[in-house]
Amino acid sequence: MTDGAAQAGVTIDNKVDCTMQKRQAFLFAAATVLLMLWGLGARGLWAAEGRWAEVVREMRLTRDFFHPTIGGEPYFDKPLLTYWFRVVISAVTGVLNEFTVRLPSALAGIVALWATVRLGTRLWSARTGRLAGWFLLTTYAFLFWSRTGTADAENMAFTMVAVAWYWSRRDRPTFLAMLVFYLIVFVGAQTKGLTAIAVPIVVVLPDIVAERRWRLLLRPGHLLALGIGLLVYLSPFVYASFTQASDYQSSGLGLVFQENILRYFSPLDHKGPFYLYAYELPVLLLPWTPLFVLVAIGVARCRRSLDHHTRWLVWAIVLVFLFFTLSGSRRSYYILPILPFCALLMAVFVAWVHQEGTEKWHRRGLNIQRIVFVGLIAFELAIPLVLTISRRMIGFKVPLGFYVASLVIGVSAALVGSLLRRLSRGSGSPAGAAEAVWPLVGVAVVLLAGYFCWQQNILEVNRTERPFARRLQARVSGSSLRPAGVFPKCNANILFYLDTQGPVQVLTGPDQLRRFMDQTCPGVVITQQRYTAAIPADIAADLQRQKTLHEDVRPWESRSSRKEKWVAWFWESSPAIAAMAKAKEGANDAK
Numbered sequence: 407m408t409d410g411a412a413q414a415g416v417t418i419d420n421k422v423d424c425t426m427q428k429r430q431a432f433l434f435a436a437a438t439v440l441l442m443l444w445g446l447g448a449r450g451l452w453a454a455e456g457r458w459a460e461v462v463r464e465m466r467l468t469r470d471f472f473h474p475t476i477g478g479e480p481y482f483d484k485p486l487l488t489y490w491f492r493v494v495i496s497a498v499t500g501v502l503n504e505f506t507v508r509l510p511s512a513l514a515g516i517v518a519l520w521a522t523v524r525l526g527t528r529l530w531s532a533r534t535g536r537l538a539g540w541f542l543l544t545t546y547a548f549l550f551w552s553r554t555g556t557a558d559a560e561n562m563a564f565t566m567v568a569v570a571w572y573w574s575r576r577d578r579p580t581f582l583a584m585l586v587f588y589l590i591v592f593v594g595a596q597t598k599g600l601t602a603i604a605v606p607i608v609v610v611l612p613d614i615v616a617e618r619r620w621r622l623l624l625r626p627g628h629l630l631a632l633g634i635g636l637l638v639y640l641s642p643f644v645y646a647s648f649t650q651a652s653d654y655q656s657s658g659l660g661l662v663f664q665e666n667i668l669r670y671f672s673p674l675d676h677k678g679p680f681y682l683y684a685y686e687l688p689v690l691l692l693p694w695t696p697l698f699v700l701v702a703i704g705v706a707r708c709r710r711s712l713d714h715h716t717r718w719l720v721w722a723i724v725l726v727f728l729f730f731t732l733s734g735s736r737r738s739y740y741i742l743p744i745l746p747f748c749a750l751l752m753a754v755f756v757a758w759v760h761q762e763g764t765e766k767w768h769r770r771g772l773n774i775q776r777i778v779f780v781g782l783i784a785f786e787l788a789i790p791l792v793l794t795i796s797r798r799m800i801g802f803k804v805p806l807g808f809y810v811a812s813l814v815i816g817v818s819a820a821l822v823g824s825l826l827r828r829l830s831r832g833s834g835s836p837a838g839a840a841e842a843v844w845p846l847v848g849v850a851v852v853l854l855a856g857y858f859c860w861q862q863n864i865l866e867v868n869r870t871e872r873p874f875a876r877r878l879q880a881r882v883s884g885s886s887l888r889p890a891g892v893f894p895k896c897n898a899n900i901l902f903y904l905d906t907q908g909p910v911q912v913l914t915g916p917d918q919l920r921r922f923m924d925q926t927c928p929g930v931v932i933t934q935q936r937y938t939a940a941i942p943a944d945i946a947a948d949l950q951r952q953k954t955l956h957e958d959v960r961p962w963e964s965r966s967s968r969k970e971k972w973v974a975w976f977w978e979s980s981p982a983i984a985a986m987a988k989a990k991e992g993a994n995d996a997k
Contacts (some may be wrong), residue, residue: 427532434539437851438519441549442512444859447505450872455555456537456898459507463494463902464909466502467681472646473654478909479894483665486642487596488557491997499587507555513553514563514643519543519565528573529715530758535678537843538746544850548745549858557598558742564594568606576613581627588635595639600666605743608729612721616714628753637774669735674756678736683727686738691748693782693850696774698748701755704767716754723747756843774843779823779849786816786853794870801961815856823849874957874972875903880907881976882930893933894940900932900972916942923948926976936969949975 451459461474461481474481474489484516491510496502518638519539542548552559565839575583594602614620622628643658650656660930669676688695705712705720712720730741756768789812793860796802826845842897882890882904890906893913913919913931916983922929931949957971 408497430536434523434536435864438516441543441553441851441855441858442515443509444801444855445863446512446553446861448797448874449504449866450869451504451507451555451899451902455504455507456900456902457484458488458492458555458557460898460902461489461500462507463502463905465489465493466496467907472642473650473656475909476898477892477901477912479896479912480654481882482646482656482658482661484557484598485658486646487594488560488598491560491635492523494556497902505988508553511552511554511556511559512743513548514559515548518548518552518559518566518746521563522749525566525570526750526753527572528570529719530754532611534750534753534757535646537757538750540847540851541694541752542746542749544847545690545694545745545749546692546854547659547739547742549854551739551742553858558739560597561594561599561602562746564590564597564602565605565609566813568594568602569609570598570977572573572606572610572861576602579619579622579628581631582805584628584631585634588631589638592635592639596642599662599712601740601743604729608725609722611725616718670733673733673735676735676737679736680731680736682736682738683741687727687741687744687748688737690742690745693778693853694752694775695748697771698752698757698779700767700771700774701752704755704771705751707767719747719751719754722880723751775846779819779846779853783816783819783823786812789816796875798961803868805864808861811856811864812941813861815852815860818856819849819852822852837973868959868960871899871972872903874955875900877912878930878932878955878974879904880971881974889929891919891922891926891929891931893931894937897934914938916945920945923977928976930974930976932972932974934969935971936974938973952977 457476460476464475464478465471468475471490471493472486474484474486487509492502492507496506499506519542522542523535523539526538528535544722551562560594568587571583571587571590575587591603591606606843614623640659643662646658688699691698705716709717709720726744727741730736730744733740756771790809793802793804793809823845826848830841830844879901889911890904891911891913892900894915896910896912904910911918911922913922919931923931923945933941941949952975955974955976959968959971
């Protein structure tokens with residue numbers, strides 16, 4: 407073969423490879439958009455989502471974006487940036503609903519994926535970066551929190567962007583490079599807290615120590631960059647402090663200390679056991695937990711022959727795990743920032759590390775992972791039978807569409823896995839671990855997309871809080887029953903759906919409840935069933951004579967779940983006055 411022919415062959419191969427990379431990038435982007443955005447607003451708010459939704463709703467009402475409130479009461483438990491994200495999106499779209507509340511988290515998840523792929527590509531290879539992105543995208547906990555309207559996904563995204571930036575400018579530590587790094591982490595700290603600063607520093611620390619780069623930290627340029635980043639972080643808190651009203655008794659910086667420093671060393675609550683993350687991390691990594699465990703064993707066995715970047719990654723994972731474990735306050739989702747690094751380690755071991763003796767760990771990990779996915783497909787196909795049995799035993803009902811969805815998802819996952827396995831075998835490339843993992847990734851995409859984008863939204867019909875809140879809101883807004891009281895404390899979800907133009911009165915005790923009923927005409931009192939026992943008998947008797955709206959109860963719900971159900975009482979005239987009039991009428995009849 408002549409030199410010209412050889413060069414032409416190389417050019418053709420490069421074009422084919424470039425075309426293949428573009429197709430893979432497009433496929434990854436399409437899967438990301440589908441998994442992150444499809445059906446994002448179909449579900450009602452749950453748990454902590456209501457806090458972000460209600461704070462943003464009240465910011466829009468009051469036009470005060472520096473002093474967050476819930477029910478008119480100060481709520482500075484979290485920094486301001488994640489609220490501002492939702493304010494901007496709701497201003498652009500013109501609506502504030504479940505979709506706009508969750509959209510910033512979904513976009514943050516996309517950013518975290520991009521940073522993970524970028525980091526894997528830079529430190530190892532393009533194939534490693536893509537595979538890490540697929541692993542992260544198909545991790546259940548990552549998808550769950552990226553589709554949840556809180557600050558956790560944003561916190562993880564800023565962490566990954568900071569680490570990716572560090573490695574992109576690691577060999578060019580100019581003042582601008584350091585300034586951008588500190589701006590990323592300090593702005594990230596305005597999403598959830600100081601972990602957005604601590605985790606990136608913990609992650610890059612092994613490289614700084616190993617390469618003796620700590621001398622750079624003593625340069626004036628570094629200290630100046632650090633100071634500017636700190637000023638940017640403090641600015642919103644300082645402005646909020648100087649502009650707050652006299653009755654706004656809440657300090658952003660005070661809560662930063664309480665919720666970050668004090669909670670880390672001496673928490674008041676959320677005191678999970680010391681070993682919490684030892685079993686929560688495997689749960690967060692589902693469905694890739696078996697592969698990760700085998701990868702960890704394989705990496706440990708060949709640790710002496712690992713390249714510098716892989717050793718750094720292992721140390722980063724270990725240190726992040728220890729950082730959260732040593733905290734006095736522990737909850738399962740606190741350790742979410744570790745997930746992208748775990749996805750990178752799996753991708754590195756599968757696509758990059760091929761040391762002697764690692765082949766069996768590749769093979770074992772993929773075989774066990776294959777068994778797990780076969781089991782998940784079998785379970786998906788068996789769901790109609792399981793639901794039929796549960797319906798007869800405990801009365802649990804789901805729409806017919808859920809049966810159809812389960813069968814379609816199970817069959818589709820099996821077909822996609824079989825097709826990708828045949829394609830990988832017929833590609834002509836060696837059937838290594840990287841090629842063998844793609845059928846598993848395909849199955850994971852189908853199963854998770856089916857659940858988050860289809861099945862979960864069908865099951866929403868069995869949730870009762872949002873329908874109750876909407877019926878309540880219709881009753882309140884469609885009549886003169888504007889004054890509303892909540893006993894004995896605020897609930898952000900109910901307040902958001904009630905959508906009142908002013909603060910709802912919080913009736914913290916029986917005396918306040920009685921005064922509200924006597925002085926408010928017409929009015930409505932809202933509470934949960936678990937609090938009705940705290941209402942004195944005479945007040946309860948007055949309330950029971952009023953029009954009542956109950957949240958629906960499903961036959962299969964437990965006793966504890968029923969205690970969480972809502973009830974509302976409406977009256978057109980004061981219950982006390984009505985009772986006196988009734989008593990007087992009875993006395994006249996007696997005469």
